[in-house]
Structures are given as C-alpha cells and as structure tokens.
Amino acid sequence: MNSLRISGTVALTATALLLTGCGAADSTGSNGGTLKVAVLAASSQNGYNQAVYQGVQEAAAASGKKISLKLLDGQFDSNTQLSQLQNVTSTGDYDGVVVVPNDGVGLAAAFPLSRKIPVATVLNPVGPDINKMEPQVDGVVTTVGVPPTTAAEKQAEGVATYCADINPCNVVLLVGNLSTPLDVARRDAYKKVLGTHSNIKVVSTVEGQYDRDTSLKAISNVLQAHKDVNVILSNADQEAAGAQIALQNAGIKPSSIYLTGAGGTKDAVAAVRAGTWKAAYVNFPVSMGKAAMEQLVKAMDGGTAKAVVNADEVGATEPYATKETLAKTPDFTGEWNG
Known part of the structure; x- marks a missing residue:
C-alpha cells in the first residue's frame, strides 16, 4: 500500500x-x-x-x-x-x-x-x-x-488478538521503507497498538522495500537471531511472500505463526484462503x-x-481479510498481481 x-x-x-x-x-x-x-x-x-x-x-x-x-x-x-x-x-x-x-x-x-x-x-x-x-x-x-494509521492499527489489532494467550508473543515488523512518511506512520501505528499489550515484544523491525527478495533476505537474517518468532506483520504482500519463503527455508511452517501482509494481491488472497497466511489487508x-x-x-x-x-x-470484499471473511465472497480473487 x-x-x-x-x-x-x-x-x-x-x-x-x-x-x-x-x-x-x-x-x-x-x-x-x-x-x-x-x-x-x-x-x-x-x-x-x-x-x-x-x-x-x-x-x-x-x-x-x-x-x-x-x-x-x-x-x-x-x-x-x-x-x-x-x-x-x-x-x-x-x-x-x-x-x-x-x-x-x-x-x-x-x-x-x-x-x-x-x-x-x-x-x-x-x-x-x-x-x-x-x-x-x-x-x-x-x-x-x-488514513494509513487507521489501516495499520487494524492490522496490529489482529496481531494483538492472536497474541492474547501467548506470553511472550514475539513480533517482527516488516515495513517497506522507513525513509518515507507513509511507512513511518505505519510503523508508529503498529508500535502504538502493540505497545499497549505487556505480553507482546517487538523483537525486530526491518525494511522489505516492497520486494520479495529483499524481504526474504531480511527475514532470513532475523530468524537467525530470533528462532521463536510468533508473528510477522508486514505492510505489503510481496514482503510477506518473501517472509513466507524465509520461514520455509528455516524449517518453519508459515501457517504455524501469524503471517500477514497488505495490498490484496491475488497470491495473498489465495494464501489467506488456504490458511498459509492468517490475514491480509486488501486494497x-x-x-x-x-x-x-x-x-x-x-x-x-x-x-x-x-x-x-x-x-x-470500493471493492468486492471486506478489506481486512481472513479465511472467515473471504468465505463470504468466494468469487473474489484480488484485483491485481504483485
């Protein structure tokens, strides 16, 4: 986004x-x-x-x-x-x-x-x-x-719900580009929501540059330092796709953690429907x-x-998509390819 x-x-x-x-x-x-x-x-x-x-x-x-x-x-x-x-x-x-x-x-x-x-x-x-x-x-x-803050807060609230019974719940923030006002606002919104929950620990914040390969490398490095990650929260589907590959390379089943992206690519919608990702914010x-x-x-x-x-x-499904919400619109596949 x-x-x-x-x-x-x-x-x-x-x-x-x-x-x-x-x-x-x-x-x-x-x-x-x-x-x-x-x-x-x-x-x-x-x-x-x-x-x-x-x-x-x-x-x-x-x-x-x-x-x-x-x-x-x-x-x-x-x-x-x-x-x-x-x-x-x-x-x-x-x-x-x-x-x-x-x-x-x-x-x-x-x-x-x-x-x-x-x-x-x-x-x-x-x-x-x-x-x-x-x-x-x-x-x-x-x-x-x-407003990007509103959207980011909604994403973070989904993470907080998932983490409710996990202590500590270790979260990685995978953000596009922290030199831009848009992504700084998103990062700050994530931290604002997650910071109100004492059981949630943000263990790393890395840039994905809206790119799968960059995100793959970034998350691979994170997983070497933090092997007990519970959540990867990203503001872009390509970044979440790279994180998925990094998890698989590390022997971690993506569906075993809370993996979420944003943008609403066709691949992301399919991943949420399959349960590989827990959620995606759909554009x-x-x-x-x-x-x-x-x-x-x-x-x-x-x-x-x-x-x-x-x-x-303006779209044909609920923007904050989970497997359950997407079931209400079975014909929706996403509006674009990432």
Whole structure:
C-alpha cells in the first residue's frame, strides 16, 4: 500500500491513449473537444500503479466522453514526479491529473498550481498530513484512500488478538521503507497498538522495500537471531511472500505463526484462503483508479467532485481479510498481481 512499491511484471507504456465512450458527446476540454488527462504513476513499472491505471482507463472509456490519457513514469523518485506535475499543470495542454503520489508530502510543493486544473490523488493524500484524506491543498479535488494509521492499527489489532494467550508473543515488523512518511506512520501505528499489550515484544523491525527478495533476505537474517518468532506483520504482500519463503527455508511452517501482509494481491488472497497466511489487508487498486477518474470527470465538467472516496468501500470484499471473511465472497480473487 505511497510509496506503496508493489512490483509488477508488465510495464505500462507512457504514451497517449484516446478512449471514446459509446454515445460520446463533445466535452469542453481545451483540446478540440477531447479531455486530456495526465496520469502520474509513482512508477509505471509497478503492479499496483498498473492496476490503478487500468481502473482509470476503464472509467474513461465508460464516461461517454472523448478522453486522452497520457501516462508518466515517476520512477519512484519524488523529484521526478514533482517536476512532472509542475510541467503538466503549466503547459495548458491538460484538463486534469490523476496521481499516485510517491511522496504526497513533498508533492505539495507543486501547489498552488501555475494553471488551475483539477487533481485526483490515489492511495496517498497530497499535503503535510499523511492521515488527512480531505484535500489539503488548493487544486486537489478528490482523494481515494484511507488514513494509513487507521489501516495499520487494524492490522496490529489482529496481531494483538492472536497474541492474547501467548506470553511472550514475539513480533517482527516488516515495513517497506522507513525513509518515507507513509511507512513511518505505519510503523508508529503498529508500535502504538502493540505497545499497549505487556505480553507482546517487538523483537525486530526491518525494511522489505516492497520486494520479495529483499524481504526474504531480511527475514532470513532475523530468524537467525530470533528462532521463536510468533508473528510477522508486514505492510505489503510481496514482503510477506518473501517472509513466507524465509520461514520455509528455516524449517518453519508459515501457517504455524501469524503471517500477514497488505495490498490484496491475488497470491495473498489465495494464501489467506488456504490458511498459509492468517490475514491480509486488501486494497482495490483497479476500483480506486475508477473512482478517481469518475470524480475527476465531474470536476472537469465543472461539477463538484466527492472530496474523499473511502478506498475500503470500493471493492468486492471486506478489506481486512481472513479465511472467515473471504468465505463470504468466494468469487473474489484480488484485483491485481504483485
């Protein structure tokens, strides 16, 4: 979940794509009746961002309008994405922006925009408060997301329930990148909840960099020092997948501990259904991209966009997934591949 660096295997091409809905009517765009939208991915090589872009494309095609999309690759670099946002909002060539911020705090430096066009942000807000979904800067018209602290606290509460009868309950925190405000907020939320339980001991906090192999190495090192781990709590499914391999390599059955990730990849959903993982916090990136584009179209048409779209409510299953909750939606497999 942005710097939610979730890797993908299929790269998107940063090129313009014209989408025309059935029965399309001319819009009031600045490009000869076509609305031109820049889609700023944190990384166009990234599976999560690819899924968001898929949702944007689907909503554009269903809008009944002529919409041209231009995908830009932020390369997981805050300065690159900031420059891209400044460029597309100053040329007069674009009517709107959808952005998956790599660093929403730093991206606020682009505001106020040199040319006022609506911006929809996905996953992370733009502004100084990583937990405030309401627009914090003039120009952002909608945020599709949930406060990362709220989501992280929910994950940690599941751990606390599991640990209730274990003393000590040894927990490893596997966090993406502790140089970003998003992951610092998650880490702090984990520790806040777990710290209220005297039987829970956080024995190690390591970075997984949203990468399976990095997480495999990190957890392998942890298990050499701590052989009696009860919980591995991660904020990303690829990290939990790496932890699973590390456990297996160490002769530990993954289902014998509380292993949990976040993001809602198809592999993660399958692992929870099978009981290999105890839980996963599910994201719905395709549905989130759709919601962002739908609200952006409203704003480009001169209407009022919904300021906040709760990302936990746009999918087809409960976001805090366990084997029991997933049984209620047997057809749900996840919206993306990690």
